[in-house]
Amino acid sequence: xxxxxxxxxxxxxxxxxxxxxxxxxxxxxxxxxxxxxxxxxxxxxxxxxxxxxxxxxxxxxxxxxxxxxxxxxxxxxxxxxxxxxxxxxxxxxxxxxxxxxxxxxxxxxxxxxxxxxxxxxxxxxxxxxxxxxxxxxxxxxxxxxxxxxxxxxxxxxxxxxxxxxxxxxxxxxxxxxxxxxxxxxxxxxxxxxxxxxxxxxxxxxxxxxxxxxxxxxxxxxxxxxxxxxxxxxxxxxxxxxxxxxxxxxxxxxxxxxxxxxxxxxxxxxxxxxxxxxxxxxxxxxxxxxxxxxxxxxxxxxxxxxxxxxxxxxxxxxxxxxxxxxxxxxxxxxxxxxxxxxxxxxxxxxxxxxxxxxxxxx
Numbered sequence: 001x002x003x004x005x006x007x008x009x010x011x012x013x014x015x016x017x018x019x020x021x022x023x024x025x026x027x028x029x030x031x032x033x034x035x036x037x038x039x040x041x042x043x044x045x046x047x048x049x050x051x052x053x054x055x056x057x058x059x060x061x062x063x064x065x066x067x068x069x070x071x072x073x074x075x076x077x078x079x080x081x082x083x084x085x086x087x088x089x090x091x092x093x094x095x096x097x098x099x100x101x102x103x104x105x106x107x108x109x110x111x112x113x114x115x116x117x118x119x120x121x122x123x124x125x126x127x128x129x130x131x132x133x134x135x136x137x138x139x140x141x142x143x144x145x146x147x148x149x150x151x152x153x154x155x156x157x158x159x160x161x162x163x164x165x166x167x168x169x170x171x172x173x174x175x176x177x178x179x180x181x182x183x184x185x186x187x188x189x190x191x192x193x194x195x196x197x198x199x200x201x202x203x204x205x206x207x208x209x210x211x212x213x214x215x216x217x218x219x220x221x222x223x224x225x226x227x228x229x230x231x232x233x234x235x236x237x238x239x240x241x242x243x244x245x246x247x248x249x250x251x252x253x254x255x256x257x258x259x260x261x262x263x264x265x266x267x268x269x270x271x272x273x274x275x276x277x278x279x280x281x282x283x284x285x286x287x288x289x290x291x292x293x294x295x296x297x298x299x300x301x302x303x304x305x306x307x308x309x310x311x312x313x314x315x316x317x318x319x320x321x322x323x324x325x326x327x328x329x330x331x332x333x334x335x336x337x338x339x340x341x342x343x344x345x346x347x348x349x350x351x352x353x354x355x356x357x358x359x360x361x
Contacts, residue, residue: 086161088124088252088284089143090115094155095309096138107309108135109142112155114312116284123282127295130305131350136288138310140254143286144173159252169197172250176257178237180229180244187212187225189240193248215243218280219273235266239273246277253278255287259294271297271326292346293330293339297322304346306353313349316342 094112099105116124128136141149142157145166157164159171172193180189190212194203203211216225219239229237238258245253255274259267271294278285289295295302296319306313320335329335 086118087158088116088118088160089286090156090158091142092156092158094142094152094157096135096142096149097153100153108138109152110309110311112139112310112312118284121282123278123284125278125285125287125298125300126303127299127301128286128288128303128305129290129292129295129346130303130310131307132290134305134308135310136305137256140173140256140286140288143252144171144254169193169200169248170250171252171254172245172248174238174241174245174253174255174258176260178229178234178241178261180237180240182229185226185228186216186221186232186240189229190215190243190247192244197248212243212247215247218246218277219243233266235262235270238262238270242273242277246281249281249283251283253281253283253285255285257288257290260290265327267291267294268326268330271322274298275322275326292343293335296320296335296338296342297326297330302342304342304349306349307357313353314345316345 091112091114094109095107096109097105097107116126128139130136138149142152143159143164145164145168147166150164150166159168180186181192184192187209191208194201194208194211198208213225216222219242221236221239221243224232224236229240232240241258259270262270275298287295287298289298299319300317302316302319303312304314304316305311320329320338322329330339
């Protein structure tokens with residue numbers, strides 16, 4: 001089952017992903033107020049709109065959102081076909097040092113190598129576990145292309161064969177902190193990414209609203225479209241963030257401890273939701289978590305990071321598929337044994353690394 005394998009910035013509403021996208025897109029809102037809500041009579045929120053668009057109209061809208069080119073250096077670069085020989089994400093000898101050459105120098109990642117291929121009709125779910133401060137979030141931020149982390153100190157990084165030079169619509173980030181804009185309603189939070197790319201997608205306000213309502217339905221938040229984030233529970237706020245991220249159908253989904261602040265029952269519910277939506281999206285997912293049980297339930301493979309400087313110390317495959325609700329499957333003795341085995345391996349890696357570092361001092 002086990003085989004040898006080869007500090008993120010999260011402040012601000014929506015985090016760097018939303019802030020950097022908003023700076024680069026420069027997309028005006030149609031008939032909207034400064035807070036992004038539609039002005040009366042501006043065609044923003046019709047009083048009689050079905051919660052879910054359907055039929056051929058929905059298929060046409062899906063085609064415009066899903067088949068548009070991902071966020072690559074050239075907007076004319078065609079999206080790779082499913083099963084493309086180009087790796088989804090590839091890192092070649094990537095290291096990241098913060099404050100290099102100063103007294104505050106900190107080596108976050110050292111010599112990271114991996115090549116993730118597309119799995120047609122399914123995608124792949126990679127869970128990342130490791131001790132605090134070992135560079136897990138740094139890895140996600142590098143894949144996301146945030147300016148706070150680019151370029152890597154050494155090595156090369158590619159998404160579908162293109163060097164990572166910044167954020168793109170092909171990658172979506174879900175943060176640990178609830179990342180909704182506090183001054184925007186649920187509906188307007190979900191339409192945020194669509195607004196940023198509306199010229200590229202060719203969507204009207206009505207189409208964006210209807211597509212956002214479809215995603216609000218998918219994350220089971222019907223009836224909350226006009227509420228603001230402070231009126232929602234933590235689990236509901238994360239559902240809004242998930243809907244906003246997935247509305248653009250990113251090929252790569254990055255999740256940085258998205259459920260860590262939730263209570264246990266809500267966490268199980270969110271795991272079930274992610275499995276459901278991931279199977280629809282057929283995306284490649286990288287998820288950082290401190291829960292070994294969560295990693296074993298969601299992951300096709302689990303990467304165990306060593307203590308800083310972070311490296312992929314072990315890759316674990318042959319994990320049980322999430323075929324039952326999270327609470328049910330994670331209560332089964334055979335699943336608990338898998339978690340114990342991964343936990344023992346985690347502890348071994350951390351202990352050996354710390355002893356190695358102590359001897360080197």
